[in-house]
Amino acid sequence: MESFDFYTKDRITNYINHRKGETKFGEALQFVKNFEELETTDVDYVIFGIPEDIGVRGNFGKPGTSKAWSAFLNSFCNIQVNKYNQPENCLVLGEINCSSFMKASLATYTKFELGEIVQEIDEQVAMVVEKIVSYGKIPVIIGGGHNNAYGNIKGTSKALDRSIHVLNVDAHTDLRETDYRHSGNGFRYAKEEEYLDRYAMVGIHKNYTPQYIFDYMNADKHIKYSFLEDYLHLTTIEKLIKFKKATDFVRNQFGLEIDCDSIKNFDSSAMTPSGFGVNEIRSFIKLSKKQKVLYLHLCEASPENNTMIGKALSYFVSDFIREEEK
Numbered sequence: 001m002e003s004f005d006f007y008t009k010d011r012i013t014n015y016i017n018h019r020k021g022e023t024k025f026g027e028a029l030q031f032v033k034n035f036e037e038l039e040t041t042d043v044d045y046v047i048f049g050i051p052e053d054i055g056v057r058g059n060f061g062k063p064g065t066s067k068a069w070s071a072f073l074n075s076f077c078n079i080q081v082n083k084y085n086q087p088e089n090c091l092v093l094g095e096i097n098c099s100s101f102m103k104a105s106l107a108t109y110t111k112f113e114l115g116e117i118v119q120e121i122d123e124q125v126a127m128v129v130e131k132i133v134s135y136g137k138i139p140v141i142i143g144g145g146h147n148n149a150y151g152n153i154k155g156t157s158k159a160l161d162r163s164i165h166v167l168n169v170d171a172h173t174d175l176r177e178t179d180y181r182h183s184g185n186g187f188r189y190a191k192e193e194e195y196l197d198r199y200a201m202v203g204i205h206k207n208y209t210p211q212y213i214f215d216y217m218n219a220d221k222h223i224k225y226s227f228l229e230d231y232l233h234l235t236t237i238e239k240l241i242k243f244k245k246a247t248d249f250v251r252n253q254f255g256l257e258i259d260c261d262s263i264k265n266f267d268s269s270a271m272t273p274s275g276f277g278v279n280e281i282r283s284f285i286k287l288s289k290k291q292k293v294l295y296l297h298l299c300e301a302s303p304e305n306n307t308m309i310g311k312a313l314s315y316f317v318s319d320f321i322r323e324e325e326k
Contacts, residue, residue, distance in 0.1 A: 003124050007031055007094040015077040026077030030091040035128075038135040045090035045321045046132045047140040049073075052098040052121060053269075054105045055147025056300070058114035058182035061269035064302030066102065069095060069143035071303040071310030072317070079318055090140075090321045093132070096124050098144075115180030118147050122181065125151025126158070129295065133159035139295040140317055145183035145269060146174050146299045149257050150190050156255055156294050157195040164294060165198035165250035166190075169284060170259035171205045171228065171272055175213050183269070183300070191220075200246040200254075201225040202284070203262050203276055224249045228262075228275060236283070243284050252291035258284075258316065260301040266312070267304045278312050285319050296320050 005011075008031050016026040032041060049069030056065050073092075079085055101117050108114050125141075125148050132139045133156050141152060149168070157164050168174070168187070176185040178192060190196035205228055217223045226246065231239050247254070260268040264275035276284075285296075298316055303309040 003097045003100075004128060005094045005097050006033055007092050011094075012073060012077055012092065015073045017078050023081040024077060025079045025081060025085065025087050028081050028087040029077075030087070032091065032093065035131045035135075038132065038137055041091065043089055043091050044138055045140050046093050046137045047090060047142065047317065048093040048128060049095040049142045050098065050121070050125060050144035050148050051095055052101060052144045053302070054101060054114055054121065055118045055145035055181070055183035056269045056302075057105065058111050058118060058147075058180070059145070059184040061145065061183060062271070062302050063269075064304070065143060065145050065269055065300055066098065067303050068298075068301040068309070068313065071301070072142045072313040073310075075307070075310040075314035076317060079314060084322065085318060086323065089323065096121070096128065111182070112180045115182060118181040121148070122151045122154070126155040129155025130159045133294070138293065140320065141295065141297040141299075142313060142317070143301070144299055146170070146257070146259055147181060147183040147186050148299060149174065149297060150181075150186035152255060152257075152295055152297050153186075153190040154193070154195045163194055163197040165200075165254040166196055166257060167200045167202065167246055167250050167254045167288070168257040168259065169202045169262050169276070169281065170257065171203065171261045171270065171275060172208055172259070173201055173204055173213050173217065173225065175216060198222045198250045198254075199224075200249045202243060202246050203228040203231065205272070205274075231276070239280065240283060240287055243287060247288060247291050253294065254291070255294045255297070256285070256288050257297045257299070259299055267302050267309050269300045269302050278315070282315060282319050285316055289320065289324075293320075
């Protein structure tokens with residue numbers, strides 16, 4: 001695939017802060033030269049990035065999600081290798097080369113033209129995810145807008161030859177009308193094309209959900225949602241119990257979407273003063289691991305503060321790939 005850049009150790013060297021007597025994750029990570037090598041590579045998790053913000057701009061959001069992948073690598077490559085963090089179970093595959101897409105998007109004049117570019121990215125994302133899942137691995141997708149959920153769902157569905165369930169921690173439903181592709185309607189397209197079966201949303205905001213979307217959701221027995229407002233006065237244990245009900249709805253086997261718009265005071269495409277905390281998201285990820293997670297997608301982060309946002313994304317991924325303590 002010409003539009004995918006496979007990473008090598010040299011590619012991430014500049015991200016690593018070497019220190020005598022310590023081994024950083026970036027120094028011990030594995031890499032492959034092509035997709036076919038995944039078949040014989042003994043890892044469970046395959047990490048790759050999507051450095052684009054075209055779907056976000058097409059949905060009138062704040063640009064900058066193209067920077068999340070680099071911000072993540074800056075932190076992830078520098079976590080310590082120790083008895084709690086072992087890199088043998090994952091590899092960094094690389095990134096979808098979005099440079100030509102990004103360049104083309106700057107020369108567009110309408111939202112519909114942006115939508116056409118998003119559709120091209122959809123195909124690339126779906127192909128990469130399909131290849132990873134077909135080799136029995138779990139994709140970990142970093143960066144870009146939530147438009148990429150469609151490619152994640154389609155690729156996983158095609159690899160498994162069935163529609164899949166998805167759990168989405170998000171301030172928004174992303175079930176807007178399918179007039180053109182953008183970051184706010186990936187799940188609607190996936191639903192209409194039957195790649196997505198059961199869809200659970202955790203933490204949507206009453207203030208930012210149109211009535212026509214409530215009507216759409218309430219008419220589909222395979223859609224379940226809870227509001228952020230439902231979580232505000234709950235204890236930590238009560239929040240986890242409520243989150244577990246969402247995982248039960250998606251039959252404990254699902255793609256896990258984490259939209260950073262759901263996190264309070266987090267640099268994202270639709271930053272919010274009211275949302276979940278970083279530690280709550282970490283707890284949701286840890287609880288999800290007790291089920292079968294088909295993939296993890298961290299999206300909509302738009303780093304103004306590279307260090308803090310990258311560090312948060314790194315925590316989410318390291319929690320997800322960490323082996324359970326005996």
